[in-house]
Amino acid sequence: MAIEMLAKRIIPCLDCDLQVPNGRVVKGVEFKQIRYAGDPVELATRYYEDGADEIVFLDITASHERRETMTHVIEATTENVFVPICVGGGIRKPEDYVKMLKAGADKCSTNTAAIKNPELINEASDLVGSQACVVAIDAKRRYIDNPRESDERFIIEVDDGYCWYECSIYGGREFTGIDAVKWAMECQDRGAGEILLTSMDRDGTKMGYDIPLTRTMSENLDIPVIASGGVGEPEHIYEAFTDGKADAALAASIFHFNEYPVPVVKEYLRSRGVPIRL
Amino acid sequence: MIAIIDYGSGNLRSIANAFRRIGADARVTSDPQILAAADALVLPGVGAFGSAMAKLEDLRETLLGNIRDGKPFLGICLGLQVLLSESQESPGVQGLDLIPGRVIRIPPGNKVPHMGWNQLVIVKDSQLLEGAEDEYFYFVHSYYAEPSTDVVVARTDYGVEMTAAIESDNIHATQFHPEKSGEAGLDVLRNFVEIIRA
Numbered sequence: 446m447a448i449e450m451l452a453k454r455i456i457p458c459l460d461c462d463l464q465v466p467n468g469r470v471v472k473g474v475e476f477k478q479i480r481y482a483g484d485p486v487e488l489a490t491r492y493y494e495d496g497a498d499e500i501v502f503l504d505i506t507a508s509h510e511r512r513e514t515m516t517h518v519i520e521a522t523t524e525n526v527f528v529p530i531c532v533g534g535g536i537r538k539p540e541d542y543v544k545m546l547k548a549g550a551d552k553c554s555t556n557t558a559a560i561k562n563p564e565l566i567n568e569a570s571d572l573v574g575s576q577a578c579v580v581a582i583d584a585k586r587r588y589i590d591n592p593r594e595s596d597e598r599f600i601i602e603v604d605d606g607y608c609w610y611e612c613s614i615y616g617g618r619e620f621t622g623i624d625a626v627k628w629a630m631e632c633q634d635r636g637a638g639e640i641l642l643t644s645m646d647r648d649g650t651k652m653g654y655d656i657p658l659t660r661t662m663s664e665n666l667d668i669p670v671i672a673s674g675g676v677g678e679p680e681h682i683y684e685a686f687t688d689g690k691a692d693a694a695l696a697a698s699i700f701h702f703n704e705y706p707v708p709v710v711k712e713y714l715r716s717r718g719v720p721i722r723l
Numbered sequence: 724m725i726a727i728i729d730y731g732s733g734n735l736r737s738i739a740n741a742f743r744r745i746g747a748d749a750r751v752t753s754d755p756q757i758l759a760a761a762d763a764l765v766l767p768g769v770g771a772f773g774s775a776m777a778k779l780e781d782l783r784e785t786l787l788g789n790i791r792d793g794k795p796f797l798g799i800c801l802g803l804q805v806l807l808s809e810s811q812e813s814p815g816v817q818g819l820d821l822i823p824g825r826v827i828r829i830p831p832g833n834k835v836p837h838m839g840w841n842q843l844v845i846v847k848d849s850q851l852l853e854g855a856e857d858e859y860f861y862f863v864h865s866y867y868a869e870p871s872t873d874v875v876v877a878r879t880d881y882g883v884e885m886t887a888a889i890e891s892d893n894i895h896a897t898q899f900h901p902e903k904s905g906e907a908g909l910d911v912l913r914n915f916v917e918i919i920r921a
Contacts, residue, residue: 450841450880450881451837451839451840451841451881452839452840452841452859454839454840493905496905498839498840498861520736523736523737523740524740524743524744525744527737527740527741527744527902527903527904527905527906527908527909528861528903528904528905529861529863529903546734547736548736549734549736549737549740550734551734551737551863551903573770574770574771575836575865576836576838576863576864576865638836638838639838666834667834667835668834668835668836669834669838669839692834692838692839693839722840722859
């Protein structure tokens with residue numbers, strides 16, 4: 446019996462607007478323009494039945510007042526969905542992790558709160574374990590003319606020059622000056638169990654994941670990396686797993702609008718030799 | 724009735740939902756009387772070995788008594804690891820010691836935690852894992868059990884071969900999470916329900 450190595454994970458992401466009862470799934474383009482995709486619980490259930498390896502809910506409204514709505518979404522989802530669930534958006538305190546995990550989530554992801562208060566990662570991982578502490582990083586390319594210009598930044602060669610990557614917070618509305626690769630390494634040291642890495646340059650473009658960024662992260666970390674932002678076709682996911690060395694690939698619109706259903710993506714990857722759970 | 728042991732650790736709702744989905748009567752409880760009255764016990768667990776053992780302290784004798792009396796038992800993830808004698812994760816802390824051996828850290832060279840879907844290498848006939856060949860199961864752990872007796876029924880390959888499931892008389896345990904392993908995982912829970920009925 447042939448045993449494959451750890452399967453690469455396919456993760457549909459549901460960006461949720463929780464300002465309506467029961468929430469609704471939306472899809473932004475480059476963090477701005479919005480389309481509606483459906484009911485969170487129904488979509489999550491459909492993706493589970495389609496063979497998704499994990500499901501991510503992101504509360505894009507990220508407000509404390511909407512937290513009860515997210516709790517109900519998670520509770521309703523886990524009645525029918527038996528794969529890991531990750532929740533992001535508005536997770537600010539260790540108690541928020543506990544609350545989401547009690548509702549049935551397996552992991553919580555933080556971005557802004559972790560950058561504002563890095564100790565949160567230590568506290569949360571001590572409390573609920575590293576496996577439940579995902580740090581989301583929204584990274585933006587910053588091109589530089591001279592690759593030797595900076596020591597404290599991780600300089601990466603890309604197809605059109607050299608750049609470093611800057612961490613953004615508040616859903617892409619504010620930049621921090623923090624180097625994304627260095628920050629990811631710090632998160633790992635603080636107890637993060639996984640990095641959810643979104644390329645802001647690629648998000649919504651359907652041009653494919655930012656492969657140099659994904660590969661650099663994966664090569665410099667001992668924890669799993671989820672590639673996100675820019676997928677437009679199954680081949681992009683193949684590239685993220687092979688050239689990008691990602692452990693998992695996250696996508697939203699190709700699944701929501703049925704351009705490439707989960708089984709089609711998985712069959713394609715399997716046919717190209719990627720270890721995939723079918 | 725299946726008692727899912729609530730000792731302040733783990734994702735109890737998911738396990739209860741999974742049993743409900745397959746039509747089993749399962750209850751989350753920490754009441755020793757309900758545990759004693761139950762037809763079977765399920766010990767979930769996420770977190771560290773030491774803190775889990777500390778939280779289990781009050782239930783330790785109830786648990787050991789019920790298992791030694793032959794009640795079907797299913798340990799999941801850390802609920803498998805605490806069956807062993809000790810763990811590198813929490814030196815000096817004694818496990819339930821129902822399965823002689825120790826729990827060790829996944830060696831360097833692999834990403835840790837081992838997080839994701841792996842197939843099983845079935846090494847011994849197992850009613851719990853009937854139909855599990857070729858299926859994928861969801862793992863998330865940084866340590867794994869190394870029993871010193873012949874109780875391993877399945878391993879998984881993550882660069883190193885690790886214990887994925889053990890069985891010894893009425894004791895059944897999986898390192899993976901059947902409640903998070905899709906339909907293949909629900910089938911493992913169905914097998915456990917069959918074992919209880921037998």
